[in-house]
Amino acid sequence: MEWKNIYRGILMGISDLIPGVSGGTIAFILGIYDRLLSSISGFFSREWKKQLGFLVPLGLGIVITLLAFSRVIEYLLHQHYEATQFFFMGLILGVIPYIMKQAEVKKNFTRRHFFILIAIGAALAATAYIQTNDNVEPITSLSVPIFFMLFFSGWLASMAMLLPGISGSFILLLLGVYSTAINALSTLNIPIAMAIGAGVIAGFIVSSKAIQYLLEHFTYVTYAAIIGLIIGSLFVVFPGFSADPGTLALSAATFAAGLVFTLLFSSPKKTTITD
Numbered sequence: 001m002e003w004k005n006i007y008r009g010i011l012m013g014i015s016d017l018i019p020g021v022s023g024g025t026i027a028f029i030l031g032i033y034d035r036l037l038s039s040i041s042g043f044f045s046r047e048w049k050k051q052l053g054f055l056v057p058l059g060l061g062i063v064i065t066l067l068a069f070s071r072v073i074e075y076l077l078h079q080h081y082e083a084t085q086f087f088f089m090g091l092i093l094g095v096i097p098y099i100m101k102q103a104e105v106k107k108n109f110t111r112r113h114f115f116i117l118i119a120i121g122a123a124l125a126a127t128a129y130i131q132t133n134d135n136v137e138p139i140t141s142l143s144v145p146i147f148f149m150l151f152f153s154g155w156l157a158s159m160a161m162l163l164p165g166i167s168g169s170f171i172l173l174l175l176g177v178y179s180t181a182i183n184a185l186s187t188l189n190i191p192i193a194m195a196i197g198a199g200v201i202a203g204f205i206v207s208s209k210a211i212q213y214l215l216e217h218f219t220y221v222t223y224a225a226i227i228g229l230i231i232g233s234l235f236v237v238f239p240g241f242s243a244d245p246g247t248l249a250l251s252a253a254t255f256a257a258g259l260v261f262t263l264l265f266s267s268p269k270k271t272t273i274t275d
Contacts, residue, residue, distance in 0.1 A: 001053050008032060009061020016161055016168055017073040021088045021237060024164035025230060029095045029262050040208035070185040085239040086251040090258020092234055103223035113224040120225050124232030138183035142191045153177040154199025159207040164226050
Protein backbone atom coordinates (compact mmCIF):
# COMPACT_ATOMS: atom_id res chain seq x y z
CA MET A 1 0.00 0.00 0.00
CA GLU A 2 1.25 3.49 -0.87
CA TRP A 3 0.30 4.99 2.49
CA LYS A 4 1.73 8.42 1.59
CA ASN A 5 -1.34 8.74 -0.62
CA ILE A 6 -3.43 9.32 2.51
CA TYR A 7 -2.15 12.90 2.81
CA ARG A 8 -2.64 13.35 -0.94
CA GLY A 9 -6.22 12.17 -0.58
CA ILE A 10 -6.76 14.56 2.33
CA LEU A 11 -5.58 17.49 0.20
CA MET A 12 -7.74 16.42 -2.75
CA GLY A 13 -10.73 15.95 -0.46
CA ILE A 14 -10.36 19.44 1.00
CA SER A 15 -10.24 20.95 -2.48
CA ASP A 16 -13.33 19.05 -3.58
CA LEU A 17 -15.28 20.57 -0.69
CA ILE A 18 -14.55 24.09 -1.98
CA PRO A 19 -16.72 25.41 -4.82
CA GLY A 20 -14.42 26.56 -7.64
CA VAL A 21 -11.41 24.43 -6.62
CA SER A 22 -10.70 21.20 -8.48
CA GLY A 23 -9.31 17.98 -7.07
CA GLY A 24 -7.75 17.46 -10.49
CA THR A 25 -5.69 20.61 -9.99
CA ILE A 26 -4.42 19.27 -6.66
CA ALA A 27 -3.54 15.97 -8.35
CA PHE A 28 -1.47 17.93 -10.88
CA ILE A 29 0.27 19.83 -8.07
CA LEU A 30 1.16 16.55 -6.38
CA GLY A 31 2.40 15.01 -9.64
CA ILE A 32 -0.08 12.11 -9.62
CA TYR A 33 -2.63 13.18 -12.24
CA ASP A 34 -1.70 10.63 -14.92
CA ARG A 35 -1.38 7.88 -12.32
CA LEU A 36 -4.77 8.78 -10.88
CA LEU A 37 -6.49 8.47 -14.26
CA SER A 38 -4.82 5.17 -15.12
CA SER A 39 -5.52 3.71 -11.67
CA ILE A 40 -9.22 4.62 -11.73
CA SER A 41 -9.54 3.27 -15.26
CA GLY A 42 -7.57 0.12 -14.36
CA PHE A 43 -9.65 -0.50 -11.25
CA PHE A 44 -12.66 -1.22 -13.45
CA SER A 45 -10.80 -3.85 -15.47
CA ARG A 46 -9.40 -7.35 -14.98
CA GLU A 47 -6.27 -5.85 -13.40
CA TRP A 48 -8.19 -4.11 -10.62
CA LYS A 49 -6.11 -5.66 -7.82
CA LYS A 50 -2.96 -3.91 -9.07
CA GLN A 51 -4.59 -0.52 -8.50
CA LEU A 52 -5.55 -1.07 -4.86
CA GLY A 53 -2.17 -0.08 -3.44
CA PHE A 54 -2.52 3.38 -5.00
CA LEU A 55 -6.27 3.95 -4.74
CA VAL A 56 -7.13 2.59 -1.27
CA PRO A 57 -4.91 5.04 0.71
CA LEU A 58 -5.93 7.89 -1.61
CA GLY A 59 -9.62 7.09 -1.20
CA LEU A 60 -9.16 6.71 2.56
CA GLY A 61 -7.67 10.19 2.75
CA ILE A 62 -10.53 11.65 0.72
CA VAL A 63 -13.18 9.93 2.87
CA ILE A 64 -11.47 11.09 6.08
CA THR A 65 -11.52 14.65 4.77
CA LEU A 66 -15.14 14.59 3.64
CA LEU A 67 -16.25 13.33 7.05
CA ALA A 68 -13.89 15.34 9.26
CA PHE A 69 -13.52 18.64 7.43
CA SER A 70 -16.98 19.35 6.02
CA ARG A 71 -17.84 21.41 9.11
CA VAL A 72 -14.43 23.11 9.06
CA ILE A 73 -14.88 24.10 5.42
CA GLU A 74 -18.35 25.44 6.20
CA TYR A 75 -16.82 27.54 9.00
CA LEU A 76 -13.94 28.86 6.87
CA LEU A 77 -16.22 29.77 3.97
CA HIS A 78 -18.59 31.63 6.30
CA GLN A 79 -16.04 33.28 8.61
CA HIS A 80 -12.93 33.67 6.44
CA TYR A 81 -14.25 33.44 2.90
CA GLU A 82 -11.77 35.79 1.21
CA ALA A 83 -8.69 34.32 2.91
CA THR A 84 -9.77 30.77 2.08
CA GLN A 85 -10.39 31.59 -1.56
CA PHE A 86 -7.07 33.43 -1.88
CA PHE A 87 -5.25 30.37 -0.51
CA PHE A 88 -6.69 28.28 -3.32
CA MET A 89 -5.92 31.02 -5.84
CA GLY A 90 -2.30 30.71 -4.74
CA LEU A 91 -2.44 26.96 -5.30
CA ILE A 92 -3.99 27.34 -8.74
CA LEU A 93 -1.67 30.11 -9.93
CA GLY A 94 1.38 28.24 -8.71
CA VAL A 95 0.58 25.09 -10.67
CA ILE A 96 0.31 26.82 -14.06
CA PRO A 97 4.09 27.02 -14.74
CA TYR A 98 4.45 23.37 -13.73
CA ILE A 99 1.76 22.21 -16.16
CA MET A 100 3.17 24.40 -18.93
CA LYS A 101 6.52 22.69 -18.36
CA GLN A 102 4.80 19.30 -18.47
CA ALA A 103 3.26 20.18 -21.83
CA GLU A 104 6.47 21.82 -23.11
CA VAL A 105 4.39 24.73 -24.35
CA LYS A 106 7.19 26.60 -26.16
CA LYS A 107 8.07 23.50 -28.14
CA ASN A 108 4.68 21.95 -28.84
CA PHE A 109 2.00 24.67 -28.84
CA THR A 110 0.85 26.33 -32.05
CA ARG A 111 -1.68 29.11 -32.62
CA ARG A 112 -4.44 26.49 -32.57
CA HIS A 113 -3.43 25.37 -29.09
CA PHE A 114 -3.38 28.93 -27.76
CA PHE A 115 -6.78 29.60 -29.31
CA ILE A 116 -8.20 26.54 -27.51
CA LEU A 117 -6.52 27.63 -24.27
CA ILE A 118 -7.97 31.16 -24.42
CA ALA A 119 -11.43 30.07 -25.56
CA ILE A 120 -11.85 27.45 -22.83
CA GLY A 121 -10.35 29.74 -20.18
CA ALA A 122 -12.76 32.52 -21.13
CA ALA A 123 -15.73 30.15 -21.13
CA LEU A 124 -14.94 28.90 -17.64
CA ALA A 125 -14.24 32.43 -16.37
CA ALA A 126 -17.69 33.44 -17.59
CA THR A 127 -19.27 30.93 -15.18
CA ALA A 128 -18.16 33.22 -12.34
CA TYR A 129 -21.11 35.42 -13.30
CA ILE A 130 -23.65 32.57 -13.29
CA GLN A 131 -26.11 32.73 -10.46
CA THR A 132 -26.00 29.51 -8.43
CA ASN A 133 -28.87 27.78 -6.72
CA ASP A 134 -27.43 27.24 -3.24
CA ASN A 135 -30.08 29.15 -1.31
CA VAL A 136 -32.40 26.12 -1.34
CA GLU A 137 -33.01 24.02 1.75
CA PRO A 138 -30.91 20.83 1.85
CA ILE A 139 -32.67 17.58 0.94
CA THR A 140 -32.78 15.27 3.97
CA SER A 141 -35.08 12.42 2.89
CA LEU A 142 -34.90 10.11 -0.10
CA SER A 143 -37.48 9.12 -2.71
CA VAL A 144 -37.01 7.45 -6.10
CA PRO A 145 -37.10 10.72 -8.12
CA ILE A 146 -34.77 12.44 -5.62
CA PHE A 147 -32.38 9.45 -5.75
CA PHE A 148 -32.00 9.73 -9.52
CA MET A 149 -31.63 13.51 -9.33
CA LEU A 150 -28.87 13.20 -6.72
CA PHE A 151 -27.26 10.30 -8.62
CA PHE A 152 -26.93 12.28 -11.85
CA SER A 153 -25.78 15.36 -9.91
CA GLY A 154 -22.99 13.26 -8.40
CA TRP A 155 -22.20 11.85 -11.86
CA LEU A 156 -21.74 15.32 -13.37
CA ALA A 157 -19.79 16.57 -10.35
CA SER A 158 -17.35 13.64 -10.44
CA MET A 159 -16.60 14.24 -14.11
CA ALA A 160 -15.70 17.79 -13.17
CA MET A 161 -13.59 16.62 -10.20
CA LEU A 162 -11.14 14.84 -12.49
CA LEU A 163 -10.73 17.82 -14.81
CA PRO A 164 -8.20 20.38 -13.54
CA GLY A 165 -9.86 23.77 -13.26
CA ILE A 166 -13.45 22.57 -12.95
CA SER A 167 -14.80 22.07 -9.46
CA GLY A 168 -17.23 19.28 -8.69
CA SER A 169 -18.55 21.40 -5.84
CA PHE A 170 -19.24 24.25 -8.26
CA ILE A 171 -21.25 21.88 -10.46
CA LEU A 172 -23.27 20.89 -7.39
CA LEU A 173 -23.80 24.60 -6.70
CA LEU A 174 -25.12 25.14 -10.22
CA LEU A 175 -27.48 22.20 -9.78
CA GLY A 176 -28.65 23.38 -6.35
CA VAL A 177 -27.32 20.25 -4.62
CA TYR A 178 -24.21 21.59 -2.84
CA SER A 179 -25.97 22.41 0.43
CA THR A 180 -27.57 18.95 0.37
CA ALA A 181 -24.18 17.25 -0.10
CA ILE A 182 -22.48 19.25 2.67
CA ASN A 183 -25.42 18.70 5.02
CA ALA A 184 -25.40 14.95 4.32
CA LEU A 185 -21.69 14.74 5.13
CA SER A 186 -21.80 16.90 8.26
CA THR A 187 -24.90 15.13 9.67
CA LEU A 188 -23.95 11.63 8.41
CA ASN A 189 -27.15 11.29 6.38
CA ILE A 190 -26.08 7.97 4.85
CA PRO A 191 -28.92 7.47 2.28
CA ILE A 192 -28.42 10.95 0.77
CA ALA A 193 -24.62 10.60 0.79
CA MET A 194 -24.83 7.16 -0.85
CA ALA A 195 -27.12 8.43 -3.61
CA ILE A 196 -24.66 11.19 -4.52
CA GLY A 197 -21.70 8.85 -4.01
CA ALA A 198 -23.09 6.24 -6.39
CA GLY A 199 -23.26 8.89 -9.11
CA VAL A 200 -19.72 10.00 -8.30
CA ILE A 201 -18.41 6.45 -8.80
CA ALA A 202 -20.24 6.06 -12.10
CA GLY A 203 -18.88 9.39 -13.31
CA PHE A 204 -15.33 8.42 -12.35
CA ILE A 205 -15.55 5.28 -14.49
CA VAL A 206 -16.60 7.19 -17.61
CA SER A 207 -14.53 10.35 -17.22
CA SER A 208 -11.23 8.67 -16.25
CA LYS A 209 -11.25 6.57 -19.41
CA ALA A 210 -12.28 9.54 -21.57
CA ILE A 211 -9.61 11.91 -20.21
CA GLN A 212 -6.95 9.21 -20.43
CA TYR A 213 -7.88 8.57 -24.07
CA LEU A 214 -7.66 12.27 -24.91
CA LEU A 215 -4.26 12.63 -23.21
CA GLU A 216 -2.92 9.64 -25.14
CA HIS A 217 -4.30 10.52 -28.57
CA PHE A 218 -4.69 14.32 -28.48
CA THR A 219 -1.99 15.13 -25.95
CA TYR A 220 -1.22 18.79 -26.54
CA VAL A 221 -4.75 19.82 -27.46
CA THR A 222 -5.84 18.26 -24.15
CA TYR A 223 -3.06 20.06 -22.28
CA ALA A 224 -4.12 23.34 -23.90
CA ALA A 225 -7.67 22.72 -22.68
CA ILE A 226 -6.44 21.82 -19.18
CA ILE A 227 -4.29 24.98 -18.91
CA GLY A 228 -7.25 27.04 -20.11
CA LEU A 229 -9.48 25.45 -17.48
CA ILE A 230 -6.99 26.17 -14.72
CA ILE A 231 -6.51 29.81 -15.76
CA GLY A 232 -10.26 30.26 -16.07
CA SER A 233 -10.82 28.80 -12.61
CA LEU A 234 -8.88 31.72 -11.10
CA PHE A 235 -11.76 34.00 -12.07
CA VAL A 236 -14.28 31.57 -10.54
CA VAL A 237 -12.40 31.38 -7.22
CA PHE A 238 -11.51 35.12 -7.00
CA PRO A 239 -13.63 36.59 -4.16
CA GLY A 240 -12.83 40.26 -4.77
CA PHE A 241 -10.79 42.54 -2.53
CA SER A 242 -12.05 43.31 0.94
CA ALA A 243 -12.12 46.90 2.22
CA ASP A 244 -10.94 45.66 5.62
CA PRO A 245 -7.11 45.94 6.01
CA GLY A 246 -6.98 42.94 8.33
CA THR A 247 -8.80 40.73 5.83
CA LEU A 248 -6.57 41.99 3.02
CA ALA A 249 -3.44 41.15 5.03
CA LEU A 250 -4.75 37.69 5.91
CA SER A 251 -5.71 37.07 2.28
CA ALA A 252 -2.23 38.08 1.13
CA ALA A 253 -0.72 35.66 3.64
CA THR A 254 -2.93 32.75 2.60
CA PHE A 255 -2.30 33.50 -1.09
CA ALA A 256 1.46 33.34 -0.44
CA ALA A 257 0.98 30.12 1.53
CA GLY A 258 -0.82 28.58 -1.43
CA LEU A 259 2.03 29.51 -3.77
CA VAL A 260 4.63 28.09 -1.37
CA PHE A 261 2.62 24.90 -0.98
CA THR A 262 2.60 24.42 -4.75
CA LEU A 263 6.35 24.92 -4.96
CA LEU A 264 6.95 22.42 -2.17
CA PHE A 265 4.68 19.67 -3.42
CA SER A 266 4.79 19.98 -7.22
CA SER A 267 6.93 17.29 -8.77
CA PRO A 268 10.19 18.92 -9.98
CA LYS A 269 10.66 16.41 -12.77
CA LYS A 270 8.65 16.05 -15.90
CA THR A 271 6.39 13.03 -15.62
CA THR A 272 5.21 10.86 -18.47
CA ILE A 273 2.08 11.88 -20.29
CA THR A 274 0.97 8.36 -21.03
CA ASP A 275 1.40 5.09 -19.21
